[in-house]
Amino acid sequence: MGHRTAFYLVFWLTLFTPNLLASESDSATFSNYKITQMASGLDSPWAIVQLDKDRFLVNEKVGTMRLVESGIISEPIKNLPQVFARSQGGLMDLQLHPDYPNNHWIYFSYATGDRENNALRVMRAKLKQQQLVEQQVILTVSPWKDTPVHYGARMTFLPDNSLLVTSGDGFDYRESAQKKDSLLGKIVRVSDDGGIPNDNPFINNKAVKPEIWSLGHRNPQGIVYDKKRQQVFSNEHGPQGGDEINVIEKGKNYGWPIVTNGIDYSGALITPFKEYQGMTQPTVDWTPSIAPSSLTVYYGEMFPELNGDLLSTTLKSKELRRVKLKQDKVVLQQSLLTEIDARLRDVMIDHQGAIILLTDDGRVLRVVRE
Amino acid sequence: MLAVLVTFLIASISHTQFVLMELARVGAEINLTTRISASLQDLLGFLLSYAPVIAIGLLLGFSISNWVKTKFNSDSLGWYPIAGGLSLLTIHAAMYPILEITLIAGARSNAGLAVQIMAGVIGGWLFYQFRKRALSDNH
Numbered sequence: 001m002g003h004r005t006a007f008y009l010v011f012w013l014t015l016f017t018p019n020l021l022a023s024e025s026d027s028a029t030f031s032n033y034k035i036t037q038m039a040s041g042l043d044s045p046w047a048i049v050q051l052d053k054d055r056f057l058v059n060e061k062v063g064t065m066r067l068v069e070s071g072i073i074s075e076p077i078k079n080l081p082q083v084f085a086r087s088q089g090g091l092m093d094l095q096l097h098p099d100y101p102n103n104h105w106i107y108f109s110y111a112t113g114d115r116e117n118n119a120l121r122v123m124r125a126k127l128k129q130q131q132l133v134e135q136q137v138i139l140t141v142s143p144w145k146d147t148p149v150h151y152g153a154r155m156t157f158l159p160d161n162s163l164l165v166t167s168g169d170g171f172d173y174r175e176s177a178q179k180k181d182s183l184l185g186k187i188v189r190v191s192d193d194g195g196i197p198n199d200n201p202f203i204n205n206k207a208v209k210p211e212i213w214s215l216g217h218r219n220p221q222g223i224v225y226d227k228k229r230q231q232v233f234s235n236e237h238g239p240q241g242g243d244e245i246n247v248i249e250k251g252k253n254y255g256w257p258i259v260t261n262g263i264d265y266s267g268a269l270i271t272p273f274k275e276y277q278g279m280t281q282p283t284v285d286w287t288p289s290i291a292p293s294s295l296t297v298y299y300g301e302m303f304p305e306l307n308g309d310l311l312s313t314t315l316k317s318k319e320l321r322r323v324k325l326k327q328d329k330v331v332l333q334q335s336l337l338t339e340i341d342a343r344l345r346d347v348m349i350d351h352q353g354a355i356i357l358l359t360d361d362g363r364v365l366r367v368v369r370e
Numbered sequence: 371m372l373a374v375l376v377t378f379l380i381a382s383i384s385h386t387q388f389v390l391m392e393l394a395r396v397g398a399e400i401n402l403t404t405r406i407s408a409s410l411q412d413l414l415g416f417l418l419s420y421a422p423v424i425a426i427g428l429l430l431g432f433s434i435s436n437w438v439k440t441k442f443n444s445d446s447l448g449w450y451p452i453a454g455g456l457s458l459l460t461i462h463a464a465m466y467p468i469l470e471i472t473l474i475a476g477a478r479s480n481a482g483l484a485v486q487i488m489a490g491v492i493g494g495w496l497f498y499q500f501r502k503r504a505l506s507d508n509h
Binding site for chain 1: 382385386389390392393395396397398400404407408411412415416417418419420469470471472473474475476478
């Protein structure tokens, strides 16, 4: 390399490096925002969706569904199915059908049954005059179980309008996450009317539950379809350590409980393995645990610096955890909104690109650009 | 002290084997080295959780047993193995309602719970042997 070439190389590097650094630094910054309170006094709100410009629908874990409009919380929506509300179970996720403006289908997940015999169920219904009508059961997870914990219960729609539902392992039944004749510890896929899509990965194997989309999950409580990347992301609670974000692919095994970076609450091992042949490693591992409770991917004009970033609410670390990816590799993680100082239960992006959060102490918060 | 130690060793090692057995049932291949290393790690992992609970449980169980023995004027020392077994059963029964789950995974099955109780019985039997020796030395 001649001196002249070397000079120009150094010159151009000097010229552009600060700009490159500046652009990385700009995209890392999340500031100039303010947090406003849309509502308070809800009882363990678990999920929220936006019905139209001013109206939101909220599920309370205790088994009630309410409208939130201009800061006013409605009376409970009538005609809900019987919900088994105990411990971690109750009325849980909410999703609108991708064609909701035309067909008005609302999907919700809940625990059904009793202490000795309960299961995760998904129903769809329409909201008319503060009542749920035209109710249809879309999915009931089997086998039923006798623990009121680890339901999973989050949902997301795929572009073909099929529905992915996360199902937890029921805690005492953790090995069921590896059993293909059980829907515990799985992500399952059903069509929007509850049928089984004929391109599900195990549809032709009679020994396998045909609803299974992926297996080896513990308690996945966040799932989102990223329309731009055309990928499904899910986060899940590990035990002590081993919380994860996974890129969910059809038919893959995510390892629980044969593989985890966490240990049991008692201090004992869950498994001797951190890797195992044929089992997919997480994209993100959080050890120690932060307890991720929901997941979305940000696309919007209000916070362009967050575009494409995964946002997980957390219970233990009380934050909105931002994960920036480049080609499935994590390039940045940040703890956002820790000043709220509350267990955050759900996150969604509203029609204006604002970040809507639910807190376990009953608030609906809206984060907007200042 | 030895009774507590032996109970803890049996309870912890059997817990590990039941957990590994369940993993093997769903396809994990576990060799002897992994089995031994997992057992050792669990002994360490339980040191600040299950071990003190067992110690307190047995202490209470043996104390109650002693009181019952005095109350009914019984010379039999066979109360102690029963007390040891009941202590372990009580520990597991008392932990369950905390979250309505089984906190010691090796005790999820009836067989797993039975081995935990047996660990208490063996601890009680050891305590009985020491008491017997101590009493005969005094006489």
